Amino acid sequence: MSEASRNSTPDPQAARRRAVSAFAQADAGFLDAAWQRLGAGRRVGALRGPESGLVMVRGRAGGGGAPFNLGEASVTRASVTLDDGAVGHAMVLGRDGTRAHFAAVFDALWQDETMRETVEREIVAVIEAALAETDAKRRSETEATKVDFFTMMRGED
């Protein structure tokens, strides 16, 4: 949805940010199946969680002013380590521990430079494409409800 998540960039921090944001929004079943394929033979150790908690979601007064506390959202976070020592983290909306676990696993795998391109191509790009497709569908459905105003002439001239 955001610009940063659509344009690929050479900045590794921005690239990881984009990847992590994608993992967080993926379906748990998709991540699980992808890990069976890409992570075969790798051992995953749990460092923390998955554990459920809350994030206070903030808004801004007037939309762009001082922040205020809108309300909380349930989240699940996890941290894992792979046997090569890479540490992965995740925080996802909702209470799905499996999704948080695999999101952290893929963050760790993404950090393995020999795997990065594969993860980008087979996971990040696929998730982003799925999100973009859902968004495009919803956008086009909304667009069909756009009011096309026309002016009616009244009176004699």
Place this chain on the structure above:
Amino acid sequence: MYVAVKGGEAAIANAHRLLADRRRGDRSVPALTLEQIAGQLALAVDRVMAEGSLYDPELAAMAVRQSRGDLIEAIFLIRAYRTTLPRFAASSPIDTGRMLIERRISATYKDLPGGQLLGPTFDYTHRLIEPDMAGDGLVAEPVRRDPGEAGPAPRVMDILGDEALIEGDGADDGVEPTDLTRSPLAFPAPRDLRLQALARGDEGFLLGLGYSTQRGFGRTHPFVGEIRIGEVEVEVDLPEFGFPVVIGRVRVTECQMVSQFFGSKSQPPQFTRGYGLVFGQMERKAMAMSLVDRALRADEFDEERRAPAQDEEFVLAHCDNVQATGFVEHLKLPHYVDFQAELGLLRTMQREHVARSTDGTSPCGAGQPVGEGGEDVDE
């Protein structure tokens, strides 16, 4: 004297078992699934999330199911649940300007950039019950139209703001917002605290107050500058990453209410504003919130506070339906001893009254109030 009364355990256990039975209803009818509640009673679920102050559609659907559709009871369940969880972080403020818009209308600008998008609205329906609702007929797929390569729709406020005809959003002074779940409500309350209280406040209460401002109790003469509904990304800056990451999306409703002019010696006359922001698709609530937000800003515009909607303590202390339910419903609890005490007092007073009238010394009629003995004293 304090008298402890025991008993009722078996009655309570059986009552709860009966409740479970009635909640489930006829066993030959399939039970509701969470997907059905979240998908087909989505606006009930949205209300439970907004006023329960916890965004989690599945959990809100469970609460609706458990509460038999009593939404305030469901909100209570959600509030209780949230107290059991640790808070990991606060999000960056959501950016409603980058919303994936599902509905967006303005009553002030016909031809605003991005257009008037009606979305899935009840507006313009005839409000007649459709016979189809008795069955499960086929529902047509929505019509689609290519939106082209339109960028994010600018907020209407930014259009008016460019001409300095309307007050700005105010500055972000970088101060951590106050949180009424962490510190008790104190008056005068800053605007951030008021907005938090209103965002989780009862829709019906705020609707009534908003309506009262339109009818002259704290007149604000409002226009809907813009209402937008859609999903926004939630971004959290986590120390384990060292940069903000998107953790998912939430659906919100935002209302920008444009209100009467205000000018001073130092400032030219400008439109003022009220703001509403609520979890879920909750247009009525967001509108009511923006009306009440504006009314509560009376001091900023040297308006006299005379109406209920302008009275900060009245509004904020009573808009929470879980608190209100607690205090109103506690009246059901045994007050046997309190009531016995009042009965005793009343009997004494009546005896004295009779004695005085037979003496011929009392000037009082039959309608005399019984005085302080009528007050609830168990607070």
